[in-house]
Amino acid sequence: MSATIPVDTVVALLDAAAAERDVDDTEIRDLLGDLDLPADAAARVGDGISRLRGGSERWRRRGRQLTALFSSARELAQLRDVDKLLERLVERAHDLVGTDVTYLSEFDMRTRELRVRTTLGTVAPAFLGLRVPPGMGLASLVVERRQPCWTSSYSGMTQAPHDAHIDATVAAEGLVSLLGVPLLAGEEVIGVLFAANRVEHSFSPEEISLLSAFADHAAVVLQTARLLARTQEAAEETRRAYGQLARHVEAMERASEVHSDLTTLVLQGGDTTAVAGALGKALRCRVTVLDADLEGDDGSRRDEIRKAVEESRRSGRCVTLPGSGHDVVVAVVAGQTFLGALVLEPGAVEFGPVELRTAERAAQITALLSLKQDALVEAEQRVRGDLLADLLSDDPQRRAGVTQRALARGIRTAELRTLVVVSLPAEHRRPAARAAGRAAGSGGLIGEHADWVVALTCETDPAAAATLIHKAVRRAIDQPALAVAAELDAVPRDVRAQLEAATACARVLPALGITDAAVTSDEYLPYTALFGPGETRVATFVRNVLGPILDWDATRGGNLLTTIGAYLDNRLSPVAAGRALHLHKNTVLQRLERITELLGDDWQEPDRLFRIGVAVRVARLSAPHRG
Secondary structure (H helix, E strand, O other): OOEEEEOOHHHHHHHHHHOOOOOOOHHHHHHHHHOOOOOHHHHHHHHHHHHHHHHHHHHHHHHHHHHHHHHHHHHHHHHOOOOHHOOOOHHHHHHHHHEEEEEEEEEOOOOOOOOEEEEEEEOOOOOOOEEHHHHHHHHHHHHOOOOEEEEOOOHHHHOOOOOHHHHHHHHOOOOOEEEEEEEEOOOOEEEEEEEOOOOOOOHHHHHHHHHHHHHHHHHHHHHHHHHHHHHHHHHHHHHHHHHHHHHHHHHHHHHHHHHHHHHHHHHOOOOOOHHHHHHHHHOOOEEEEEOOOOOOOOOOOEEEEEHHHHHHHHHHHOOOOOOOOOOOEEEEEEEEEEEEEEEEEEOOOOOOHHHHHHHHHHHHHHHHHHHHHHHHHHHHHHHHHHHHHHHHHOOOHHHHHHHHHHHHHOOOOOOOOOEEEEEEHHHHHHHHHHHHHHHHOOOEEEEEEEEEEEEEEOOOOOHHHHHHHHHHHHHOOOOOOOOEEOOOOOOOOOHHHHHHHHHHHHHHHHHHHHOEEEEEHHHHHHHHHHHOHHHHHHHHHHHHHHHHHHHHHHHHHHHHHHHHHHHHHHHHHHHHHHHHHHHHHHHHHHHHHHHHHHHHHOOOOOHHHHHHHHHHHHHHHHHHHHO
C-alpha cells in the first residue's frame, strides 16, 4: 500500500534535516503526524531524516575543520622564525583537536632521540624538554611506523616498550589517552605532534585524520622555515666570510706597505725610530721602541712589560700586555742577544694574525738595524778609542796631530772639559765603555786605557760628569763601579797629568772602603797626596798609628776610636766631646786615660797628634763603607 506525501511536507522535512540550528525529534514527529502514514512508514521516514541530519552535521563540521586547517596553514606559512613557528603550530593543533594537552617532539636524526620542544596545556615543569630514547614509548612507535599511533590508556599500552622516566613524567602530567602523528618531510621524520587527554578517550577516525592533515601541512611549513633559516645562516656566514676576506685583503695590503717601507729603510740606512714610524703609520697605532734596559716607556708598567718580553723572547711571537686591553709587546732579538722590544697600542685597526705577524717582522728588521747601528757604534768606538790612546800616550809622535784627527770625527778637543776614570773588573770594561760613550754623547772620547775606562767629556762640572758616567755604567753592568772625575784646563796639554791624579785617587779610595761611587779627585786630594797610588799604604799607616786602639775596640767592644774622634773634632775639650757623645765628662776623661795607656803619654804632642788625627779621619771615613 503506498502513500503520498505533500510536497510542502517533504520540503519542510528536508529543511529540518539540513538546518544548521538544533532540530529536535518532536518537530519531525509533528510534521509526520500531520500525514496519514502507517507507523512503520513514518518510522522509516524519521530514520532517514535522522541519518540525513547526521551526515549534514558531519559535513558542516568537516567544512569548518578544513577551513580552520587551511587558515592555520596560511598563517603558519607566513612565519619564518622556527621557534615561533613551533609555538604557533602547537597552538593551532590544540585549537583544532580540542584535547587537554598538545605538544611537539623534535626528532634528532643523529641520536635517534625525540625531545619535547613545545607544549600547550602542560603543568609539570619536567615535561618540556623530556627526552625519549630510541625505540621507547608511543613517540618512537610513530617514528618507526611513520603513521599515526594512539592509545586510550597509556599506562596499559602494550604496543610499545615503556620507559620508567617517561612513565613518571606522563603520570606527573596526568595524561591518559594520547594520539601521535608524524611530521614528515618526504621520507624524513622531523618530529611527532601529540594530542593528549587526562581521561580515557578513544580517538575517532576524524580526529586522527584531522590531526594528520594538519601535521602534513605543518611539516611542509616547518621544513621550509628550517631551510630558509639555514639559507639565511649560510648567507650570513657568507657575508661574514666576505667581511673577513675583505679585512684580510686590507691587512695584507697594509703588510705589503710595511714590508716595502721597511725594505726601503734597510737599504737607505734608517734607524729603529724610522721603523716604529713606518709600522705605526701602516697599522694606525702608536709604537714605542724600548732599548735592552726596557727604557723608553713611562715606567708605570715596567714589570708587566718585562714579563711579556720574556714570553715573547721564548716564543718569538707577539704577546698581549696584561691589564692594558689590547697592547702588544714583541721582543727584538738577534740570535741569543736581546736588543729591546716594540710596544704597540692599537688605534683604528684591530690587531689580527696578519697585523701581529707584521709586527713580528718589524721586530726582525729592528734587530737587523740595531745590529747595523751597533756595528757602526763599535767601529766608531774603536776609532775614538785609538784617538784617546794616542792622546794619553807617552810617545810625542802619537800625540802629534790628534787634534786634527779628532776634528775629522766631529770632536773638538778644546771643548773637552772633564776627564772621568772608571775602576771596575776587566770583564765589565767593554760594556762599560759603550755605556759611557752613549752617556758622553758624540762630542766625547771614551775607551779602555790600561786598567781603566777613561772618558773625556764636554761637561764643565766634574761632579756632574762623574755622576752621569757612573749612572750609565751601573745601569749597563749592574755591578759596583768607581768613577773619579778631574777638571781639564787644556787638551791635550794637561790630560796625562789629570789622568794620573784621577787614577791615584781611584787607587786610594778602595782602601777607604769606597768602591761604588761618583767623586772628584779634588774631594780626596789630601789622602791622595799623603798615601800616593798604593792602597796598602793607607791600611799600613792607620795600623801603625792606631793599632792599640783598634785592637782594644775589637776585643772588648769599646768605643775608644769614636771617643778620640769626638775629642779631636771638639778642639781637645773633654766637656764638648762628652756633649757630642751624650756622655758625662768623667766618662770621657776615663776613656782618654785608657787611650794614654795604649798610645803613650806623648800622644797629644803636635807632630804625633797630627798623624793621629789623619789616621782617625781615614779610619772613620772607611768604616761606613765597610759596614
